[in-house]
Amino acid sequence: MHLYNAWLPPPVAQETKREKDSFSRVVCSVKNSFKPDDPDSVYSTLKWISVIDLIISILETKREKDSFSRVVCSVKNSFKPDDPDSVYSTLKWISVIDLFIKAKSDVSLEDVSTLVEIGLELFKNSQNKLYAQVRWGNILVRVLNKYRKKLSLKVQWRPLYDTLVNTHFTRDTGPEGWRLRQRHFEAITSLVRSCRRFFPPGSAFEIWSEFSDWIKSCIDLWDSMPNCQFWNSQWAALVARVVKNCNSIEWECFLPTLFARYLNMFEVTV
Structure with a gap:
């Protein structure tokens, strides 16, 4: 262990040992990228230059x-x-x-x-x-x-x-x-x-205002679908989140449709 790392807490000092392995892998990658019989392969090694420079910089903590x-x-x-x-x-x-x-x-x-x-x-x-x-x-x-x-x-x-x-x-x-x-x-x-x-500040209100116009379309779409427990649970969860987090929507006009859908979800015989 390098003297500069001796003061570190044991877990951190242990991690510093991986620096050599990291650098070794980079060197190995550069070596594998270059083919002596292919002069143009030098271009495939250029991408590693910035990484090598960075590793050296990291080891020199002041930089x-x-x-x-x-x-x-x-x-x-x-x-x-x-x-x-x-x-x-x-x-x-x-x-x-x-x-x-x-x-x-x-x-x-x-x-x-x-x-x-x-x-x-x-x-x-x-x-x-x-x-x-x-x-x-x-x-x-x-x-x-x-x-x-x-x-x-x-x-x-x-x-x-x-x-x-x-x-x-x-x-x-x-x-x-x-x-x-x-x-x-x-x-x-x-x-x-x-x-x-x-x-x-105020973004939450703007976002909910954006979605408030979607509620009617969503409920109309839900109402147009056949009774399906999977999709009913998905739509119900979405409506529940809107009810919980948005106070600007008038729900009275949606109550008959929602009541009918929830009644179907419970499979109550009428």
């Missing part, structure tokens, strides 16, 4: 904040708001950011805030680029969950809502397969949960 700042700056410079396709040039930095999170590095909160703001901007401007949104969505969830108590942000809920509706609740004949769409749905729902604490 952690500067290294993270450089990564954030690189992401910011790679993304051009007027060029939606520039989001792809930022994806190479996600694994580097992930490494900082796993390393529990002491980074600047200002840089973390900047990274989150850039990431959300990238996510918003990457409509119909599901793979890019999945990658950025997942890393943003990890960053927000780790620093949620230390950050002071304002995140607008509307862009997330629009992305969710446009991607998963409208007909789209895009080339993405079912698996990627499923990953995207999981990523955006997780991102919404992580961002909720950063929504501006």
Whole structure:
């Protein structure tokens, strides 16, 4: 064990032993990527340079904040708001950011805030680029969950809502397969949960106001369906959540329909 790590608590000191293994795996990956009989294979090794540089920076703890700042700056410079396709040039930095999170590095909160703001901007401007949104969505969830108590942000809920509706609740004949769409749905729902604490005051009322117009459509749709215990339980759970959390809806006009549906659920003979 290095003398610099001797003062650490035993569990933490034990974890530092994995640094050598991590670096060894990177070196092995570089070695396997390069084929001496194929000069062009050198390009496949370039992706590891930033990782090697980062590991060295992490081992030199005094440089952690500067290294993270450089990564954030690189992401910011790679993304051009007027060029939606520039989001792809930022994806190479996600694994580097992930490494900082796993390393529990002491980074600047200002840089973390900047990274989150850039990431959300990238996510918003990457409509119909599901793979890019999945990658950025997942890393943003990890960053927000780790620093949620230390950050002071304002995140607008509307862009997330629009992305969710446009991607998963409208007909789209895009080339993405079912698996990627499923990953995207999981990523955006997780991102919404992580961002909720950063929504501006009054967002809850705005969100419920958005859904209040849906209630009539939902109940009409439920009423048009045959009696089915599975779907009845799903619709009943949805209505129960709305009743519990929203006080702005007049329920009197819906009572006859709801009474009939609940009567069918109990299978009471009339």
